[in-house]
Amino acid sequence: MNSLLKEYHLQLGITVLLGCLLALFALLSPQTFLNGRIYLSFLSTIPFVAILALGLTLLVVAGELDLSFPSVMAMSGFAFVESYLHTGSPWFGFALALATGGLAGLINGLIVVKVGVPSIIATIGTQFFWRGMSALLAAGLARNIAVLRDSSFHHFFVGRLDGIIPVQAFWCLGFAILFSLLLNRHVMGGNILFVGDNIRAARLNGINTDRVRLLLFVMMGLVSAFVAVLISLEMGNWWPTQGEGYLLLVFAAIFIGGTSVYGGRGTLYGTLIGAVIIGIIEAGIISAGYSGFWTRVIHGFIIVASVSIYALIFRTRR
Amino acid sequence: MMMTGSCDQASVPILSLRNICKRFSGTQVLNDVSFDIFAGETIGLLGDNGAGKSTLIKILAGVHRPDSGEMDVDGQPVDFATYAIGRARNYGIETVFQENSLGEQQPLWRNIFVGRELPNRFGLLKIGEQKKVTMQILRKYVGLQGKAINADSRVSTLSGGERQGVTIGRAMYFNARLVILDEPTTALSLGEVGRVLNFIRQLNCQGSACIFISHNVGQIYQIADRFIILDRGQVMGEYRKNEIAADQLSNHLLQLHNQV
Numbered sequence: 001m002n003s004l005l006k007e008y009h010l011q012l013g014i015t016v017l018l019g020c021l022l023a024l025f026a027l028l029s030p031q032t033f034l035n036g037r038i039y040l041s042f043l044s045t046i047p048f049v050a051i052l053a054l055g056l057t058l059l060v061v062a063g064e065l066d067l068s069f070p071s072v073m074a075m076s077g078f079a080f081v082e083s084y085l086h087t088g089s090p091w092f093g094f095a096l097a098l099a100t101g102g103l104a105g106l107i108n109g110l111i112v113v114k115v116g117v118p119s120i121i122a123t124i125g126t127q128f129f130w131r132g133m134s135a136l137l138a139a140g141l142a143r144n145i146a147v148l149r150d151s152s153f154h155h156f157f158v159g160r161l162d163g164i165i166p167v168q169a170f171w172c173l174g175f176a177i178l179f180s181l182l183l184n185r186h187v188m189g190g191n192i193l194f195v196g197d198n199i200r201a202a203r204l205n206g207i208n209t210d211r212v213r214l215l216l217f218v219m220m221g222l223v224s225a226f227v228a229v230l231i232s233l234e235m236g237n238w239w240p241t242q243g244e245g246y247l248l249l250v251f252a253a254i255f256i257g258g259t260s261v262y263g264g265r266g267t268l269y270g271t272l273i274g275a276v277i278i279g280i281i282e283a284g285i286i287s288a289g290y291s292g293f294w295t296r297v298i299h300g301f302i303i304v305a306s307v308s309i310y311a312l313i314f315r316t317r318r
Numbered sequence: 319m320m321m322t323g324s325c326d327q328a329s330v331p332i333l334s335l336r337n338i339c340k341r342f343s344g345t346q347v348l349n350d351v352s353f354d355i356f357a358g359e360t361i362g363l364l365g366d367n368g369a370g371k372s373t374l375i376k377i378l379a380g381v382h383r384p385d386s387g388e389m390d391v392d393g394q395p396v397d398f399a400t401y402a403i404g405r406a407r408n409y410g411i412e413t414v415f416q417e418n419s420l421g422e423q424q425p426l427w428r429n430i431f432v433g434r435e436l437p438n439r440f441g442l443l444k445i446g447e448q449k450k451v452t453m454q455i456l457r458k459y460v461g462l463q464g465k466a467i468n469a470d471s472r473v474s475t476l477s478g479g480e481r482q483g484v485t486i487g488r489a490m491y492f493n494a495r496l497v498i499l500d501e502p503t504t505a506l507s508l509g510e511v512g513r514v515l516n517f518i519r520q521l522n523c524q525g526s527a528c529i530f531i532s533h534n535v536g537q538i539y540q541i542a543d544r545f546i547i548l549d550r551g552q553v554m555g556e557y558r559k560n561e562i563a564a565d566q567l568s569n570h571l572l573q574l575h576n577q578v
Contacts, residue, residue, distance in 0.1 A: 181442065187437050197423050204417070
């Protein structure tokens, strides 16, 4: 029991933090937070940040970063809407979006793994590139796909189960379970942990570190494309700055969750709860009657406080 | 000086190297290195810094590929094009590297099985089994006297000797036929050194061979049956223990050192 507590103290701590926030919001605005509707609304918005953050967590555990995913979202989202509008087949558009995202991820991976550019720098570069490329190809204009709203394709990805529960929440849960199995129970997860922990040791133990990292970058490209399709469907359109607001929210979710920026250690459960915390703060603040400007202040405070606590726990001071 | 021929050895060598050459960006690190290793013996590999010892064992371990030369395992030629750490391990060649080959933040059960996990048919790890074996290794090779080390302990909580115990225990558990130890005793206390030397004797008794690299001629002389002296990438001498005394061995090394 004691060792279980020790092993999962991070997960426990972050869950308690979420519980405290919910209790506080319920106290400040009971009419909102003791009503199911706000939670249904959360289930429709939080999954987008959460799925991205879950994917990126694996990359961070391997000691890499990807700052280009918002732009990869814009590019692969554009591939989706444009090919759908031209062919009338959303599934073809979906496939093309995944191919675009996967290719963008592969390019990131090749620049980092084969050329040797640090991932933070490489993905700043590709971030500009894909943002510019998508705006260029779209001539800076948005695309409307509201006609898909009643299609089975729409219901499959972002419909409402029984007319109530947002389907994207189930996709999010699926990703959380899949990635948790991958990281904690699969051979690949062990490889990811060792690559992030000590890449030289990983090599000396026969891990193909290049392949592991390439696969992770491709995976992040695919996840970005998937979320881009979901967001385009949910909003009924694609616009050239799509994805832009997600960068910092996604990183915040990951680091609030307790994943180490140094690599080698991370928790997908923490990331999921981190995404929920990030996602509920704005509603909590506004429904308590405070100005929306407080949102960023509180975000900032929670991020700094949580990463400081982790730094103290793990003694990462150099 | 007598070369070890196959005349007095009835068996085929576990491993045999012929004319191994390796260059790194213009520097000849290994030049025509050849020797055999037989079951149950320990070879002491000696040489100054930069003699090529670490490069040589990294070729044996599958980390580096030689530019030319051949290697046989049990008399069968090894194809260097496909030779890598995993293949070396399949041959029963285990290496305890000088540099850290453990994941500091990972639990011991992951470190013991890294690169050769026990997955079920879905690729998911048999964690229970891996932890069980880890505990066996800890009891047998690391010594658990009253310490709170278990399969879930992180490497970062272990002492230098305990870490070395884990890497050596890992090598021994997987039925190594040839264990290569690169400076395994540098950071260890006297008691821990004794433990490492005992591991090597145990290995030899089981019929496994060992290559022991150290700067400490005294230690090497104590444990090895045969000595190979490497200098600037070349084998400069090969002796059996009964052919040379410890101080002669030291003098030989010093002479080579002074020639530079």
